[in-house]
Amino acid sequence: MAILVIAEHNNSALAAATLNTVAAAQQIGGDVHLLVAGANCGAVAEAAAQVAGVAKVLVADSAAFAHQLPENLAPLVVHLVQGQGARGYSHVLAPATTNGKNYLPRVAALLDVEQISEIVKVIDADTFQRPIYAGNAIATVQSSAAVKVITVRGTGFGPVAAEGGAAAIEALAAGSDAGISAFVGEELAKSERPELTAAKIIVSGGRGMQNGDNFALLYSVADKLGAAVGASRAAVDAGFVPNDMQVGQTGKIVAPQLYIAVGISGAIQHLAGMKDSKVIVAINKDEEAPIFQVADYALMGDLFEAVPELGLLLG
Amino acid sequence: MKILVTVKRVVDYNVKVRVKADNSGVDLANVKMSMNPFCEIAVEEAVRLKEKGIASEVVVVSVGPNAAQEQLRTALALGADRAILIESNDELNSLAVAKLLKAVVDQEQPQLVITGKQAIDSDNNQTGQMLAALCGFAQGTFASKVEVNGDTVNVTREIDGGLQTVALKLPAIVTTDLRLNEPRYASLPNIMKAKKKPLEVLTPDALGVSTASTVKTLKVEAPAARSAGIKVKSVAELVEKLKNEAKVI
Numbered sequence: 001m002a003i004l005v006i007a008e009h010n011n012s013a014l015a016a017a018t019l020n021t022v023a024a025a026q027q028i029g030g031d032v033h034l035l036v037a038g039a040n041c042g043a044v045a046e047a048a049a050q051v052a053g054v055a056k057v058l059v060a061d062s063a064a065f066a067h068q069l070p071e072n073l074a075p076l077v078v079h080l081v082q083g084q085g086a087r088g089y090s091h092v093l094a095p096a097t098t099n100g101k102n103y104l105p106r107v108a109a110l111l112d113v114e115q116i117s118e119i120v121k122v123i124d125a126d127t128f129q130r131p132i133y134a135g136n137a138i139a140t141v142q143s144s145a146a147v148k149v150i151t152v153r154g155t156g157f158g159p160v161a162a163e164g165g166a167a168a169i170e171a172l173a174a175g176s177d178a179g180i181s182a183f184v185g186e187e188l189a190k191s192e193r194p195e196l197t198a199a200k201i202i203v204s205g206g207r208g209m210q211n212g213d214n215f216a217l218l219y220s221v222a223d224k225l226g227a228a229v230g231a232s233r234a235a236v237d238a239g240f241v242p243n244d245m246q247v248g249q250t251g252k253i254v255a256p257q258l259y260i261a262v263g264i265s266g267a268i269q270h271l272a273g274m275k276d277s278k279v280i281v282a283i284n285k286d287e288e289a290p291i292f293q294v295a296d297y298a299l300m301g302d303l304f305e306a307v308p309e310l311g312l313l314l315g
Numbered sequence: 316m317k318i319l320v321t322v323k324r325v326v327d328y329n330v331k332v333r334v335k336a337d338n339s340g341v342d343l344a345n346v347k348m349s350m351n352p353f354c355e356i357a358v359e360e361a362v363r364l365k366e367k368g369i370a371s372e373v374v375v376v377s378v379g380p381n382a383a384q385e386q387l388r389t390a391l392a393l394g395a396d397r398a399i400l401i402e403s404n405d406e407l408n409s410l411a412v413a414k415l416l417k418a419v420v421d422q423e424q425p426q427l428v429i430t431g432k433q434a435i436d437s438d439n440n441q442t443g444q445m446l447a448a449l450c451g452f453a454q455g456t457f458a459s460k461v462e463v464n465g466d467t468v469n470v471t472r473e474i475d476g477g478l479q480t481v482a483l484k485l486p487a488i489v490t491t492d493l494r495l496n497e498p499r500y501a502s503l504p505n506i507m508k509a510k511k512k513p514l515e516v517l518t519p520d521a522l523g524v525s526t527a528s529t530v531k532t533l534k535v536e537a538p539a540a541r542s543a544g545i546k547v548k549s550v551a552e553l554v555e556k557l558k559n560e561a562k563v564i
Contacts, residue, residue, distance in 0.1 A: 069481065070444065071453050098474045102456045105409070105444035114410045114530050117439045127533070132438050133332045137341050137535050145529040180484045181453040184469060188477035195476065201564070225564060236493070243459065243473050243494050249438070250493060252475075258563040268331055275541060279561045281553065296544035296561065299553050309550040314564070 001030035001125075002055075002087065004080060006094040006104070007048055011038045011066065014047040016198050017095035019159035022051055024152040025093050026160065027122040031055040033089075034167070035080070037073055037175070039066035045169050052161040057169045064177040070103035071178040077103075078110045080172075081147055089147060090125070096151040096253075097197075108149040115149045116141060118253075120156030134249040135272030154197060155255035155276050189244060193219075196247065199228035201258045204247055204274070205240070206232035208263020208284065208303055212240040217307045218262060224314040230254065230274075232264045248273035263303045266291025283307065316463070316485075318361040318370045319425035321416060321443075322354040322390050324383040325436045338534040350386040353431025355393075356491040359498040360461060361429050362394035369463050370427075372396050376419050378412050380404050384514060391509035392501035398514040403526065409437075411519075411526035413445035418522040420450050425486065427468065432457050432490040443490035453483035457492040 003025040008015035018034070025032045034048045037060040045059040058080070064072040079085045081092060092107065094100035096118045108115035120138075121129035127142045128150065196202060203222045205215055215229065222229045230247040231240065247254055249272040259277035264270060266282070266289055274280070275294050282295035283306050292298045299306055326332055327347040335342050350358075364370040375390040376399040377383045387398035401415050420428065428450075433440035447454035455461070455470025459478065462469045463485075471480045473492045501509070519526050547553045557564045 067479070070447075074448060098457060098472075101440050102444065102454070102472075105441035106448040106454065108441070109410060109413060109445035109448035112410070114408045114528065115439070115441050115445075116530065117441060131538070132535070133326070133341055133436055134438065135538060136332050137334050138538050139535045140533045141530050142533055143530045178453075180451075180487075182482045184480040184482050186474070186477060186479040197475070233493070243492070244475065244477055246493075249435075250433075258557065258561070269328070275538075279557070279563050280541075280544070281557070293543070294541045296541075297553055297556055298544055298546045299550065300546065306550050310554065313550060313554045 001090045003028060003030050003032050003091040003093060004089045005032055005034050006077065006092070006100070007034050007036045007044065008095045008097055008099060009036065009038060009041065009044040011041045012043055014044050016159060017097050017154045019051065019162060020154035020157045021093050021095045021152045022053060023157040023160045024119065024122060025091070026053050028091055028125050030090065033058060035060070035077070037065040037068060037076060039063050047162070049167040049169050050163045050165050052164040054165050054167040057167050058172055059169060060172040060175050062175040064175040067183040068099055068103060069181050069183065070106045071181045072175060073103045074106040074110055075178070076175050077107045082111055091148045091150060093150050093152055096153045100151050104149060104151055111147055111149065113145040113147055113149055114143070115151065116143060117151050118153040119150055120153050131272070134269050135275070136268060153253055155253055189242070193222060194226070194228045196228045196230050196245070196252045196254055200256050201225045201227035202230050202247070202254055202256045203227050203260045203262065204230035204232065204264060205235055205262050206264030207234040207238060209235060209240060215241055221307060221311045221314065224311060232267070232270045234267070261291050261295070262307060264291055265289045266294065316370050316426040317372045317374065317423065318364060319420065319423055319428045320357045320361045320373060320375045320390065320395065321430040322358065322375055322377045322386050323351040323431070323434045324348055324377065324379045324386045325351045325434050328352055328435055334535055334537045338536055340535050348382070350389055351431050351434045353433060353491050355498040356493070356495050357429040357431050358390045358393050358395060359496045360491060363496065364463065365394065374399065374423055374425065376401065376416065378403060378407060378415050387514055388509050389501060391512040392506045393499060397512055400514065400516045401519060401522065402516055403519055405526065407526050408528045408530060409439050409441040410445055411524070411528065412442050413449055414524045415519055415522060416442070416446050417449040418524055420446070427463070427485060428488045430488065430490050432492055443488050447488040453487045454490070455481055455483050455487060456490040458489050459492050459494045461489055461495065
């Protein structure tokens with residue numbers, strides 16, 4: 001039995017989410033093959049070959065895969081799983097990033113199988129757990145499909161080591177462009193701070209921050225802790241900060257060592273995105289705020305006094 | 316240009332759902348049901364394209380129980396022109412729904428299909444992408460901006476770390492993210508008018524689509540609860556606890 005894991009990368013570096021996905025594949029059991037589809041992505045393939053527990057790296061290096069557009073990527077994956085080029089994969093896994101969530105359902109539909117989205121636990125090779133209803137319920141599902149197509153929520157699986165492996169690298173034939181979609185451009189937020197989904201500490205602000213300028217208070221504390229800065233959907237909806245900072249069921253799902261929720265009431269949909277954090281701190285002046293029900297340390301008080309003081313104490 | 320919009324009847328987003336005692340699912344008896352929030356955004360976007368003169372007709376389609384007619388009437392009140400219900404009382408998987416929608420796409424031949432990025436009950440985030448695959452259309456998922464230019468549509472997508480813009484050949488499929496627009500409320504006169512707009516009811520059988528599933532739900536449980544924490548009286552105490560008790564800073 002072999003499992004195909006589709007690597008997340010930006011053509012120059014392998015993204016950490018890949019390592020969590022490989023960990024899920026190892027729990028399913030079988031040889032793990034990593035597919036690196038990109039353009040001029042040799043460095044990523046080299047890094048992929050080093051990942052612990054990977055038996056083989058397949059590299060599809062072609063302009064058609066430069067931005068992993070699903071219209072071009074899905075046929076490549078289907079070709080590896082079904083038909084003449086099939087390699088006998090029992091499972092196809094991708095990280096549940098915005099990228100994985102974009103192309104993998106397209107792969108599943110082309111293979112005529114259902115996709116199991118955002119698993120957080122592997123029970124056995126056919127049985128998985130996944131959250132539904134914004135994390136208010138956990139479903140255990142079993143698939144009898146010949147090929148299981150699965151996205152993996154990174155917070156459910158500790159990453160495998162990025163080094164220590166020595167997988168063989170196999171180049172695949174050049175892919176073709178489906179000709180129905182084209183990359184126009186992208187605007188990536190440039191930040192010295194860590195990415196939300198990779199950060200060990202996250203400081204998040206909610207509607208209680210009152211406006212976008214007040215997030216400067218959180219940035220200052222975050223920089224002292226080496227933390228990422230997040231936000232609740234309420235803060236995003238109010239226009240304080242951009243949507244890529246949103247933590248929650250409809251934003252990013254995070255599970256850092258420490259999550260500091262500032263002026264966040266704790267709506268269901270926000271809790272769904274952060275309640276697996278190891279330690280949760282809530283700072284809020286409303287004693288009834290639901291965030292306090294999940295907080296390990298609750299500080300009731302005015303955030304505009306507490307946060308600057310926190311900054312001073314962290315010096 | 317004709318636009319097809321999908322809507323799903325789901326538990327209202329303000330309801331805190333509870334798992335049934337026998338772990339067979341969540342308790343939906345006497346719970347308020349609404350249009351999935353991402354579908355509301357999809358309807359709004361289509362109606363705006365019609366108001367700008369880009370779309371000529373907006374057709375809404377839902378797959379679900381007879382009661383989903385309520386959500387279709389809501390969409391009609393928001394400005395859609397006509398509705399189609401594919402009636403099924405089964406809890407269908409995303410692939411089956413995508414196949415049913417493909418049959419509607421074949422009939423209606425829309426130039427643009429707009430779906431929500433995910434439903435807030437099953438949280439699958441699949442149907443739009445699957446429909447795109449089955450139709451052979453390009454897909455612009457998690458859209459925060461949609462611009463139709465002749466025979467292409469430019470879609471700005473919310474991706475990890477920022478925004479990406481893609482150009483898609485029409486016909487294409489767009490799935491909506493939160494910031495695409497702010498849906499309007501239906502006015503009373505429009506709610507009254509919506510009652511007279513056409514609503515066609517079809518069945519999966521009539522469309523010749525099998526809705527069999529290879530995934531079965533064995534059980535549904537409540538998530539592990541976090542134990543209650545402690546109150547700290549000052550920021551100094553908080554920092555002390557984080558350093559010496561939790562050892563996370």
